[in-house]
Amino acid sequence: MTARKRITLGIWFVVSLFLDTAVLPRWNAFGLVPFVMLALSLSVTAMFSLQSGLVIGALGGLMEDLLCESMVGLTPALCLLAAAALHRVLMENQPKPLLLFLLFTALAFLVELLLASLSWLIGMRFAFGAAMVYGALPRAILTGLWTMAFMWLFKRVRKGQVDR
Amino acid sequence: MKNLWKNRPILIALVASLLFLLLAALTVGRRTAGRGEDLFSSALLPIQSGVGELTDEVTDFFTRVFFPSQVQAENERLKKTVAAYERRLILYEAMEQENARLTELLDYTSANDRFYFLAAPVTAKNLNPYVDTLTIGAGSRNGVKEQMAVVNGQGIVGRVIEVGATYSKVRTMQNEDMRISVMVERTRDEGMLGGLVLSGDTVVGLKLYYLPKDADIQVGDTIVTSGLGGIFPKGLDVGKVFELAAEDNGVYDACVKSEVDFAHLEEVLVILESEG
Structure with missing residues (x-):
């Protein structure tokens, strides 16, 4: 990874960290905010x-926690x-942008589903179905869009090198 | 390890995930943060706060630009809140001033504990310098009688000239007809105080008469009641000499300025009786 990539990723890492923990939680948009670090x-x-x-994912998630x-x-x-699931899919497929967006959204939704399930397991009680439909799904779509935006940004940095 | 990282990243991801989940399970329901966590959070907290405040500023700006009606509603609400606070502030300031005045009266009564005082509010005033009287909210039901002395924290206000059941009228020191027997506190020279020294329409002081010819009076001397005449008890502060009259004046000897702010009297003390 070149220095330019490292710097770009470093900056976006910090930005994402503060977006998730300080900026987006302050927006009263019905709690519908993307999971930027996941994106x-x-x-x-x-x-x-x-x-x-x-x-x-490991560092950012740990810091946010x-x-x-x-x-x-x-x-x-x-x-x-x-990330591991995405890698597994991309090893054998090269989806077009729309499918890629759906894939990101699906993964984000799975993350939301796991989060909700684990929260339920540790004793949190909420209307699970409603939380999935009105909360998790829109958030997953936003996360998918945000991931696509990141990909568009990183295209200029990548210069055709993928060490997959 | 490096090869494993390169060849089996998914395996590493899964193992790391399991470890993280284990960590999560261990930290469920804990009440206190670990030392490292505390240090990390404390270090980032100021930056988080700064970023948060910046976010609020930016959000407010866009809210003002894109949702002016929302801003207008908030503005109306804030105006009402400010008006309510202003009303409270006025009330608070009035209470504070009243408290200061009453404290001053209380100090005066403590310093003159040989008298029995009755505190009374000033309910009406007539500030014409030739008929200067004021009405106080205490009368015969409260033990007030004619000719009783009326004072406040700054000195003598006047004497009671008329008593009703619940009110009394007081002739103040600024009444042209008022006369008091006084003396210079420092030299004990006796004289008579009364009549106004005017500057245009404004009362600037009271005339001091009948001092002995060899009286050593100076500007700044304190004038107190002499006790002669039986209306005002001996030793009450009346005012200070602020000007000596010219020798060929022949009418009065000095000008005395009372400390009492007659234009802003709100509470007074009536001296009901004195010990001995």
Whole structure:
């Protein structure tokens, strides 16, 4: 990975961290905000390498948990699983942008589903179906869009080199 | 390890995920942060706060631009809130001033504990310098009688000239007909105080008469009641000499300025009786 890529990713890593923990939670848009660190992890996995995506997902998720969550480890675990799943799919397929967007959205939705399920398991009680339809699905779509935006940004940095 | 990282990244991802999940399970329901976590969060907290505040500023700006009606509604709400606070502030300031005045009266009564005082509010005023009287909210039901002395924290206000059941009228020191027997506190020279020294229409002081010819009076001397005449008890502050009259004046000897702010009297004390 070149220095330019490292710097770009470093900057976006910090930006994503603060977007997730300080900026987006302040927007009262019915709680519909994208999971930016997941989007970054997925886009880096898709554009550069799984290793980079894993590092970003693990570090970013861990930092976000340390800053905001009482349960440390869940977010990085989910980011890692999503990145690994994406890598597995992309190893054998080269989906077109629309399918790629749907893939990102599906992965983000799975992450949301896992988050909700684990929260339920540890005792949180909420209307699961409604949370999935009115909360998790729109958030997953936003995360998918955000991932596509990251990919568009990283295209200029990548210069055709993919070490997948 | 490096080869494993390169060849089996998915395996590593899965193992790392399991470890993270294990960590998450261990940290469920804990009450206190670990030392490292505490240090990390504390270090990033100022930046987070700064970014958060910046976000609020940007959000506010766009809200003002794109949702002016929302801003207008908020503006109306804030105006009402400000008006409510202003009303409270006025009330608070009035209470604060009243508290200061009453404290001053209380200090005066403590310093003159040989008298029995009755505190009374000033309910009406007539500030014509030739018929200067004021009405206080205490009368015969409260033990007020004619000719009783009326004072406040700054000195003598006047004497009671008319008593009703619940009110009394007081002739103030600024009444042209008022006369008090006084003395210079420092030299004990006795004289008579009364009549106004005017500057245009404004009362600037009271005339001091009948001092002995060899009286050593100076500007700044304190004038107190002498006790002669039986209306005002001895030793009450009346005012200070602020000007000596010319020798060939032949009418009065000095000008005395009372400390009492007659234009802003709100509470007074009536001296009901004195010990001994």
